[in-house]
Amino acid sequence: MYTTFFNFISDGIGNIHYINAEKRRKGFVEPDNHTYIADDWLANLSTTRINSYNYANDLTVELNVNNDSVCVELWLNDFILSNEFTAICLERVKSHGYNLRWIPAHLKTVKLCELAVNNYGNALISVPSDLTTPSMCWDAIKNDCTAFKHVPTELRTKKMCTLAVKQHGCLLCYVPEALKTLEICKLAIAQDHDALNFIPDNLKTKAMCELDDIVNNLE
Secondary structure (H helix, E strand, O other): OOOOOEEEEEOOOOOEEOOOHHHHHHOOOOOOOOOOOOHHHOOOOOHHHOEEEEEOOOEEEEOOOOOOHHHHHHHHHHHOOOHHHHHHHHHHHHHOHHHHHHOOHHHOOHHHHHHHHHHOHHHHHHOOHHHOOHHHHHHHHHHOHHHHHHOOHHHOOHHHHHHHHHHOHHHHHHOOHHHOOHHHHHHHHHHOHHHHHHOOHHHOOHHHHHHHHHHHHHO
16 A cells, blocks of 8 residues: 555656646646556557656666666656656655655654654654654554654653553563563553563562463463
8 A cells, every 4th residue: 555655657758747746736647645647648548658667775677668767767867866856755744744754864754754653653764763762652652552663762661661561561571670560560460461461570579470360360
């Protein structure tokens, strides 16, 4: 669903066509957030006479005419530095935070990363370490508690760990050992008895082990 960042086409002799949302509107086709190319918008040009390119983290192509990939690569190198490409990146992240993974490093900003994690918590994995902030990590966890596993270790606080294990007990495995208190362990096993596997032996209580035995017997 999210593998395509944007599409464009070429005619096999180095002429590249990217049709943006404005041009699609003029073509009486409803634009979407994926900025897909509608091949038949190009007058007198059938899909068997064009090459279709898909750009994500790399470039894939469906060749129907001469291979003009060298020209395409040169065009793409210029295009990803354009304002139009910056606009595509913003729209794609607005469409789904997952798409942050396709954004080139030079276009990732704190604001864009915040937009992504608020939309999709696990986009935190695609945020560069120098742009990751405590507030961004909180937003990610609030959106999806499993994003806790992508929080840099040095930014994991007791309060953040508590919130995470309350929602998903087995996230205890991502809690730094120094922060695994009896209180947090109790919260984790109360949410999911399987969290017992991640509780240090010196913190395991008789009540915790008895609860695990009871649950296993019921299963």
